Amino acid sequence: MIPAAFEYHRPIDIGGAVSILAEHGDEARVLAGGHSLIPMMKLRMADVPHLVDLQDITALKGITIEDTRVTIGAMTTQHELITHDALFAAVPLLREAALQIADPQVRHMGTIGGNVANGDPGNDMPGVMQCLDATFTLEGPDGTRTVQARDFYEAAYLTDRDDAEILTQISLNATRGGYAYEKQKRKIGDYATAACAVLIEAENGVVSSAAISMTNLSDVPVFSETAAQALIGTSCEPAAVKSAVDAALTEIDPTEDNRGPVQFKRHVAGIIIARAIERAWARA
Amino acid sequence: MTKQILKMTVNGETHEVLAEPRELLVYVLREKIGMKGPHVGCETSHCGACTVEIDGKSVKSCTMFAAQAQGANITTIEGLGTPDGLHVLQTSFKEHHGLQCGYCTPGMITRAHRLLQENPNPTEEEVRFGIAGNICRCTGYQNIVKAILSAAAEINAAKEAAQ
Numbered sequence: 001m002i003p004a005a006f007e008y009h010r011p012i013d014i015g016g017a018v019s020i021l022a023e024h025g026d027e028a029r030v031l032a033g034g035h036s037l038i039p040m041m042k043l044r045m046a047d048v049p050h051l052v053d054l055q056d057i058t059a060l061k062g063i064t065i066e067d068t069r070v071t072i073g074a075m076t077t078q079h080e081l082i083t084h085d086a087l088f089a090a091v092p093l094l095r096e097a098a099l100q101i102a103d104p105q106v107r108h109m110g111t112i113g114g115n116v117a118n119g120d121p122g123n124d125m126p127g128v129m130q131c132l133d134a135t136f137t138l139e140g141p142d143g144t145r146t147v148q149a150r151d152f153y154e155a156a157y158l159t160d161r162d163d164a165e166i167l168t169q170i171s172l173n174a175t176r177g178g179y180a181y182e183k184q185k186r187k188i189g190d191y192a193t194a195a196c197a198v199l200i201e202a203e204n205g206v207v208s209s210a211a212i213s214m215t216n217l218s219d220v221p222v223f224s225e226t227a228a229q230a231l232i233g234t235s236c237e238p239a240a241v242k243s244a245v246d247a248a249l250t251e252i253d254p255t256e257d258n259r260g261p262v263q264f265k266r267h268v269a270g271i272i273i274a275r276a277i278e279r280a281w282a283r284a
Numbered sequence: 285m286t287k288q289i290l291k292m293t294v295n296g297e298t299h300e301v302l303a304e305p306r307e308l309l310v311y312v313l314r315e316k317i318g319m320k321g322p323h324v325g326c327e328t329s330h331c332g333a334c335t336v337e338i339d340g341k342s343v344k345s346c347t348m349f350a351a352q353a354q355g356a357n358i359t360t361i362e363g364l365g366t367p368d369g370l371h372v373l374q375t376s377f378k379e380h381h382g383l384q385c386g387y388c389t390p391g392m393i394t395r396a397h398r399l400l401q402e403n404p405n406p407t408e409e410e411v412r413f414g415i416a417g418n419i420c421r422c423t424g425y426q427n428i429v430k431a432i433l434s435a436a437a438e439i440n441a442a443k444e445a446a447q
Binding site: 001002003004005006007008010031034035038039041042051053055077079102103104105106108109188189 | 286304305306308327328329341342344347348349351354395399413414415417
């Protein structure tokens with residue numbers, strides 16, 4: 001499997017990368033960890049005459065935590081997310097989710113920026129970022145702007161990002177309370193048959209705030225406000241979990257593929273959402 | 285497209301090769317640098333037979349362009365041990381029957397080597413999770429896991445004895 005020929009660019013700063021993208025338009029793509037893009041290039045499903053490798057751009061690397069605000073450079077690898085203890089203390093959901101992505105070698109290369117910017121419904125971090133209400137920073141020829149993760153995804157592989165823009169960083173608030181990322185997959189390394197991220201804060205024995213989002217159950221990640229609302233004021237007793245699950249299931253739109261027919265995916269989703277809520281509640 | 289000169293350190297020696305950007309690292313290592321340890325198994329980043337270590341990371345070299353490794357420090361199975369001086373992991377795989385056909389072994393041992401750098405005293409579960417990116421179709425993994433646990437114990441005992 002040999003990809004089509006391309007020109008390889010390795011800019012040293014964001015401005016340099018953006019100007020290559022602006023010059024070559026949709027003939028150029030950025031390369032982060034490459035574990036989605038390179039397989040597509042090998043299959044010749046992605047045609048990339050100009051490949052822009054971001055690995056030398058130091059401004060895209062690193063994790064900073066100031067008070068309760070967390071900023072993650074787009075080129076931070078899944079492995080770095082997992083092994084960063086201060087990040088685990090601030091946002092434990094990220095380690096739990098990242099550990100369920102692919103395998104050790106892929107996590108050594110795969111980046112958070114690539115995972116959220118690619119727009120693949122199977123990627124785990126888009127749903128996690130919606131649950132966390134993260135903000136994405138995009139830099140392009142017209143400057144820098146931010147967009148909420150909850151507004152970023154339009155359809156499979158289609159996002160609010162313009163071709164000449166680079167997703168440079170992700171920022172989010174530290175979380176309190178319980179968290180869970182529950183994922184059903186056929187085997188290690190697979191994308192989710194169904195996955196669900198949950199955050200729950202409790203006060204006086206009842207849920208005071210909650211966020212619920214789902215992965216690979218539609219062509220975009222699904223953030224369900226109504227499912228979260230169903231938990232508020234409850235102590236996540238079975239009836240409350242069931243109404244949250246029922247609410248979440250009305251918002252998904254899975255399609256049949258080699259992971260199973262629609263009915264099976266809806267069944268798996270129901271179980272996964274309930275487990276995620278129960279685990280997050282137990283930790284709240 | 286334009287070939288470029290790539291300079292990389294492989295098993296402690298500096299190599300310069302001429303390669304097109306689209307050439308995958310595993311082929312450059314095997315065919316231009318002569319390191320036949322990294323194997324081409326699935327070529328779809330699933331099987332792990334091509335695993336090498338790059339700047340302290342375990343990487344599937346079929347899913348990286350050689351151009352990305354410009355300036356990198358790479359270790360393949362050839363850099364871990366020699367036929368006359370096997371690495372502890374190699375001896376342990378041999379003793380515990382951790383290989384049959386041997387096709388996955390270079391990737392498996394290279395991955396296990398990095399795993400033990402990151403976690404020198406892993407549990408059985410951590411070993412299994414740590415080699416989840418490497419497929420073996422012969423052994424059923426049991427003896428591979430035993431070999432890695434035994435190598436870890438041996439390395440740790442040697443470290444203690446040295447102190």
